[in-house]
Amino acid sequence: MSRVHDMGGRFGDGAVNASDDATFAQDWHARALALTLAAGALGQWNIDISRHARERLSPKDYTRFSYYEKWMGGLAELLIEAGVVTREELQSGKADGISPLADRKLLAEKVAAALAAGGPADRPSDIAPAFKRGDKVRLRARSGNALVNGGHTRLPAYAAGAIGEVVIYHGTHILPDSSAHGLGEAPEPLFAVAVKSTELWEHPENPNDEVILDLWQSYLEPA
Structure with missing residues (x-):
């Protein structure tokens, strides 16, 4: 079975607006990106886990959420599943004491370097390539x-x-x-x-x- 996010090639979703090159259509979108980056810096998950969290949103939520709402929905689940915050803390917006991950916080002066470094996924492997260019x-x-x-x-x-x-x-x-x-x-x-x-x-x-x-x-x- 497939999940609702696997939409490639599907009819009925309308044309892509190629002229829409806005980095952030709304102010809170930038904050959503910042929060996602800061939470990822805590080291409790990787990019693949993060992507899967968005895919696991309920079909009802996935279809009605905007792009960055999907990011926030997936992040909320990750924060709770990884034990970074409790559901009560998330709902109240207030921390219950100092987090044991506080020393991993991403400081403002380190953001540019973190973005520049990215998350390289190349790794050595004993598996030889079975194909070559042109195959x-x-x-x-x-x-x-x-x-x-x-x-x-x-x-x-x-x-x-x-x-x-x-x-x-x-x-x-x-x-x-x-x-x-x-x-x-x-x-x-x-x-x-x-x-x-x-x-x-x-x-x-x-x-x-x-x-x-x-x-x-x-x-x-x-x-």
Whole structure:
């Protein structure tokens, strides 16, 4: 089964407004980003766990929430699940004493460096790349997480089973399907794969278009 967030290629959601290049449409959006960054600096979860928290929002909330409301909804759950705050503290907006994580707070003068450093996901691995540039590959027919039922994955459902061509080998990187569930980093080869629009949609607007997807080796097989 898929989650409501996996919306790629779906009809009925309207056109993307390419002219909307506002960084923050509303003032509180910047605060949402700041809060997410500050909470992440506490070291209680990784980016894959964070993404999965947003995916786990109820379908009712996910469809009615704006982009940054999804961020806040997922963050609230993470803060409680990780024991950073209690549900009562979150509801009242007041801390019950000093947090044991207080010494990990992200100071204002360190924000720029933290943003510049990012969160590199490249890791050494004993798994050799099975493909090279120019190889034809088929994406796994079942897009779901193969390790955890209903778990996080970076293989979009609309591309499952499609045939593409490897255009870049990125090296070995943390496998989100494992990392999001505390099963270890499990690094494996990561490839950029070009998939023709005709492989993805029955009536593509531009048949010569292609979509480039970053895909882990376990998502792929020889075509």
